[in-house]
Amino acid sequence: MASVEYMTTHGHHQHGHDNHNGHSHGAGLAESLTLDALILGTYLEQATALAVELTPTPGVIIDAGSGSGVGTVALAQRFENAHIIALDKSADMLGQTLEAASKNGLTGQVTTVLADLDDAWPEVAAADLIWASSSLHEVADPERSMGEMFAGLNAGGLLMVIEMDGLPCFLSAATLADGTELAALEARLHAALAQMRWNHHPDWRAGLERAGFDVVEQRSYTAVGNSTPDLASRYARMFLERIRTAMDDVATAADLAILDSLLASDGPESLASRTDLQVRGSRTVWAARKP
Numbered sequence: 001m002a003s004v005e006y007m008t009t010h011g012h013h014q015h016g017h018d019n020h021n022g023h024s025h026g027a028g029l030a031e032s033l034t035l036d037a038l039i040l041g042t043y044l045e046q047a048t049a050l051a052v053e054l055t056p057t058p059g060v061i062i063d064a065g066s067g068s069g070v071g072t073v074a075l076a077q078r079f080e081n082a083h084i085i086a087l088d089k090s091a092d093m094l095g096q097t098l099e100a101a102s103k104n105g106l107t108g109q110v111t112t113v114l115a116d117l118d119d120a121w122p123e124v125a126a127a128d129l130i131w132a133s134s135s136l137h138e139v140a141d142p143e144r145s146m147g148e149m150f151a152g153l154n155a156g157g158l159l160m161v162i163e164m165d166g167l168p169c170f171l172s173a174a175t176l177a178d179g180t181e182l183a184a185l186e187a188r189l190h191a192a193l194a195q196m197r198w199n200h201h202p203d204w205r206a207g208l209e210r211a212g213f214d215v216v217e218q219r220s221y222t223a224v225g226n227s228t229p230d231l232a233s234r235y236a237r238m239f240l241e242r243i244r245t246a247m248d249d250v251a252t253a254a255d256l257a258i259l260d261s262l263l264a265s266d267g268p269e270s271l272a273s274r275t276d277l278q279v280r281g282s283r284t285v286w287a288a289r290k291p
């Protein structure tokens with residue numbers, strides 16, 4: 001059995017609150033993260049292979065902001081002799097991480113810690129590898145958190161920061177009867193979300209160096225999902241439904257009407273009927289060594 005440790009540094013627990021970027025944490029986000037890994041998860045293989053090259057035998061790995069646990073599982077599978085501490089401010093997410101570990105027969109390798117990275121670094125074992133995937137841009141002061149991660153690593157330890165280069169894309173270049181190209185509509189929606197700082201992050205290299213790290217690798221991985229149409233359709237629906245909740249005062253009435261027709265349960269334009277969905281995404285990893 002994994003030991004489950006619940007910890008906050010200020011004694012408060014957070015459940016399903018919106019973060020400062022306006023993304024809500026809940027079952028929808030967790031399912032979205034898991035679908036993303038199923039469909040676009042080649043980056044998990046590539047980035048954990050890079051981790052093996054750079055730190056072959058880590059004893060303790062911390063997955064900082066573990067979400068639904070896709071990174072925790074990939075790390076535990078890649079590093080069979082390591083112990084993975086999954087850290088998140090959401091108890092729901094940690095529950096999902098433990099469930100994912102259990103489904104993959106990895107329970108004995110995984111411990112969860114409920115902690116807010118905006119508070120002081122939790123009292124956990126010093127790590128040989130810290131993995132922060134799509135989480136650093138969510139904390140209030142990323143440079144402060146990088147400093148805490150630096151202190152939380154053993155000398156020679158590695159921090160791997162991973163971010164999506166943009167939001168995942170689903171729609172094709174198909175043109176609707178009114179002349180709207182779906183991929184162009186998707187690009188307009190993403191541009192509006194970028195204005196709202198969704199997935200907002202800089203190139204982390206300079207910040208990592210200011211925190212004392214040597215950035216030893218920076219790689220980008222592009223993925224085109226080759227999942228079943230059903231999975232692609234589920235992920236597209238989950239993601240576009242999340243986008244829709246943010247779009248009311250932002251998108252034009254015409255774009256909103258198309259988005260609604262995509263999200264309708266049936267109809268020729270609905271996601272359920274489409275055969276042209278193709279999930280695409282790309283991520284960058286920064287691998288930074290503590291001297």
Ligand SMILES: C[S@@+](CC[C@H](N)C(=O)[O-])C[C@H]1O[C@@H](n2cnc3c(N)ncnc32)[C@H](O)[C@@H]1O
Pocket residue numbers: 019025033064065066067068069070071087088089090093115116117118132133134135138139140
């Ligand atoms: C977008 S998800 C990414 C999850 C996972 N790493 C992945 O790549 O699928 C970001 C996760 O970071 C967590 N998170 C955000 N801010 C945090 C903070 N201040 N302290 C701890 N966890 C945080 C969220 O609860 C969420 O589970």
